[in-house]
Amino acid sequence: MADVESRVAALEALLAGGSSLDSFQKNYSVITDAVEGEGLASPSSIRAGVDMLFIVLCGVLVFFMQCGFIMLSVGAVRRKNAKNIILYILLDATFGAVAWFFFGWAFAYGPNPNASSKFIGAGWFVTYNLPKEEYVNWFFQYTFAATATTIISGSIIERTKVVAYIIYAMLVTGFVYPVVAHWVWSCDGWLSACLDSPLLEIGLVDLAGCGVVHMVGGIGGAVGAAIVGPRIGRYDASGRALAMPGHSAPFLALGVMILWFGWYGFNTGSLLGIVGQETMVPHVAIVTTLGAAGGTLGCLSYSLLVEKHWNVVNALNGALAGLVSITAACASVELWAGLVIGYIGGWIFSGCSWLLTYVKIDDPLEAAAMHGGCGMWGLWAVGWFASPSLMGNDRACGVFYGGCGGWLLGVQTIGIVVIAAWVIALMAVIFGALHLVGILRVAPDEEKAGMDSSYHGGDAYPKDQQADSEPFTTTTLEAPAGKIKEAEGTEA
CATH class of the missing domain: 1.10.3430.10 (Ammonium transporter AmtB like domains)
Structure with a gap:
């Protein structure tokens, strides 16, 4: 970790104006090796991880x-x-x-x-x-x-x-x-x-x-x-x-x-x-x-x-x-x-x-x-x-x-x-x-009764089972004119 700290210090010196760019680049050239040697993630792996997390979250x-x-x-x-x-x-x-x-x-x-x-x-x-x-x-x-x-x-x-x-x-x-x-x-x-x-x-x-x-x-x-x-x-x-x-x-x-x-x-x-x-x-x-x-x-x-x-x-x-x-x-x-x-x-x-x-x-x-x-x-x-x-x-x-x-x-x-x-x-x-x-x-007959009662053990709304037999109003669309009429009927 001391090796990493020395390179961080070199970066700070460069930013403070106390070090030349050539000196910093010489120190930085081995920073990735030092980071990986300490078991830390490299910049490239961090970028890949960020992208991977982004894709997974979008997939969710x-x-x-x-x-x-x-x-x-x-x-x-x-x-x-x-x-x-x-x-x-x-x-x-x-x-x-x-x-x-x-x-x-x-x-x-x-x-x-x-x-x-x-x-x-x-x-x-x-x-x-x-x-x-x-x-x-x-x-x-x-x-x-x-x-x-x-x-x-x-x-x-x-x-x-x-x-x-x-x-x-x-x-x-x-x-x-x-x-x-x-x-x-x-x-x-x-x-x-x-x-x-x-x-x-x-x-x-x-x-x-x-x-x-x-x-x-x-x-x-x-x-x-x-x-x-x-x-x-x-x-x-x-x-x-x-x-x-x-x-x-x-x-x-x-x-x-x-x-x-x-x-x-x-x-x-x-x-x-x-x-x-x-x-x-x-x-x-x-x-x-x-x-x-x-x-x-x-x-x-x-x-x-x-x-x-x-x-x-x-x-x-x-x-x-x-x-x-x-x-x-x-x-x-x-x-x-x-x-x-x-x-x-x-x-x-x-x-x-x-x-x-x-x-x-x-x-x-x-x-x-x-x-x-x-x-x-x-x-x-x-x-x-x-x-x-x-x-x-x-x-x-x-x-x-x-x-x-x-x-x-x-x-x-x-x-x-x-x-x-x-x-x-x-x-x-x-x-x-x-x-x-x-x-x-x-x-x-199964279609008329409904898929829920025919195949799935009963209606999704048991308390409303009688509602399907009540009259309702449908809208009739006349093709191709698209005119709308009101018609009385019961649900099939």
Whole structure:
């Protein structure tokens, strides 16, 4: 320790003007050896530790978003299905972790012995030979995989069998999602921006997963909802959509705010470190905040102009739509662009939601419109709003900055097309196979009685068991005009 103290004294002398710089450098040249010799951490290990702690904490925030999904989903479904969606999201995290451990991580980030293969990873199965320095990335990326799988649940709830849910959750977390993650986020992936020779010398820009997470979840949910079919009573004999409102707006609101909170870990953590990025981390946080605000304003504008009232649920969905929309671009656009991208995202969500209702794809949480539609918009928005000063590539800037030849917009468009094609193809096979073998959808009488009483031992609210038989007012949406009528009915 005396050796260390002597070098500290040399530093103090330099600062006090009593020592030359050459003398100090001579003493400092061995300070790292002295520190390590005393069993103390070196500066490089301290930096690595700070980054690791930052990533783990952000991963915890992302995992906490599962609580937000639970509250959001419980609030958005009818009371007779509340316990069912709680179990499904728990199964996402549980079976997703198992699938990620055995082969999901390996397919996404494992080294491939065939260096020319840019399609999928092929190493580190069951974490075999995985360097311990990669443990932090394993955990952080698992939380993203679980999020993508959970998104799909919102589109197929209230009528899907438990066994089908487990099968799809493992396949999405273990294969569908990892392949896309490898393409975009592994430095061996063919779409990756960190590839030695990236696509069009740029590679796809998707910081936190507009394509990798949200398009996979949203488009996968749309395919699942189309194959499983609408809930009983969702459409009347003439094809008009009958609203099936969720049973708790406060739960839904709490879920949205938890998700907004967790999104700060989602986006800032995707920088994969804080040391040396002390100004970029708050930049990403501010853009994320403005994206959510813009999305809320966009959906409120739609509600006032089209629906002629202040739609609280649509405003809450708007916050999420804005967050999804800014996820890819939050480190590559200026602060003001976050507000604009989020605002446009609010309108895109509203339009996609109407379109899916019109084509009779029943999505209880509107996850396909939010994550699929806004995920595509978020990827494309990079090609329009990316700032040259933040991109650091002469070929990569947004159209509003001259476009740099349009290369970036072209790469983003290619990414949207191939990710959508992959997810549609794989999810059609998965849900189609489950449908063909008869294990996808519950029986009509079970659906009418409610998933909780049919599969989970009783209602989530035992004291309110009689409430489901009381008359209630539904809102009928006439597609495509969108006119609203009040109709009396009883809950199916």
